[in-house]
Amino acid sequence: MGQREWGFTMTQWVVVGTGALGMQWAQALHDSGEAVSLYVRDSEAAVVRLQTTQNSQVRELSLPRCQSAKDAGADAVWLLFVKAWQLEPLLRQLQGEGLADDATLIVSHNGLGAGEAYLAQQPNWQVYDLVTTHGAWRQNRYHSVLAGLGQSWIGRRQPTACAGTESSASTESSASTESSAGSVSGSEPPHWLDKLAAAWPPLQWDADIEQRRWRKLAVNCAINPLATLAGGVNGVLRSEEARAQIRAICEEIANVNPMLDADELVAEVQQVIRATAGNRCSMLQDIEAQRATEIDYLNGYVCEQGQQRQVFTRVNCEVAERIRQLELKSGVRSLE
């Protein structure tokens, strides 16, 4: 659906779902004059109506529905703001529907490892990771409320920071190919970046997005399960006991990924706790609403990486297990 008109390239943006973040990005891109459609699974209508709230102002928006991946056009840019555990089924679904062989995908979720092996099998997909500190929640399926403004970074999917993952070879080989959506190399920003950045600033290009993803992983591994187990807002983690657990979690993560510094991770976690002291983290909200959490891609991922690399990650493994027990109790996980 991307068209060249008078020398300008029109970008067709497809936002997946009507999730908390997806709706805010759809609104922002639309406000910026971009062509946006929504790929949703719970409607057959030609148009999807949604609402977004920012600063208590409620706005209504109608966007065309993208009926299937093949309808989006080869040069569409897909925004996949889905839960980590939803990513692989989504990718399989899109591919089954005829997603372009060199599709451009912006992936944004908490944690690491989601759909990694599957993505590695698609060397021609142009995959970008987006990390954001904006906060939003869903008032209902079609209404997203902006909870707090933050910032975002985007970069080309790279081999994982820790050596030796199977995805390395294929992501490297794809990094120098050009897609119809126009990215040329792993370190070069794509032509559509300015439009995305203009829609919801601040958004910065980060050629080393993998390290930023790891730092965000550490923040979520420290705050989400501990605040969930404490059953309170993030501010409960200012206790001495929580501080010791946070340090242990961060030290294990820095041992798994030696490019990280444990003291810096702890400082970043403490800064996020101060900034979000009154928030209930997403994991606690998921447990309370009897939804699956992203634990397998947070402390569960660190635990698995530790086992693979023979690095001690006992605290992350224990924390992951305790959250899985909560999921078992609420019936969103079954015994494996």
Ligand SMILES: NC(=O)C1=CN([C@@H]2O[C@H](COP(=O)(O)OP(=O)(O)OC[C@H]3O[C@@H](n4cnc5c(N)ncnc54)[C@H](OP(=O)(O)O)[C@@H]3O)[C@@H](O)[C@H]2O)C=CC1
């Ligand atoms: N919300 C926030 O403030 C922040 C969230 N994040 C992370 O970003 C990610 C997205 O978060 P958030 O927006 O809150 O999540 P939501 O659960 O609100 O949104 C996910 C959306 O994706 C849709 N979806 C998933 N799979 C498919 C599919 N196969 N086909 C069509 N639609 C699909 C879901 O539909 P359905 O409802 O039908 O399942 C839902 O609309 C998560 O990893 C989260 O941890 C990170 C920073 C902040």
Ligand SMILES: CC(C)(CO)C(=O)C(=O)O
């Ligand atoms: C930063 C933090 C912990 C804020 O609550 C978050 O990202 C989440 O809740 O998932």
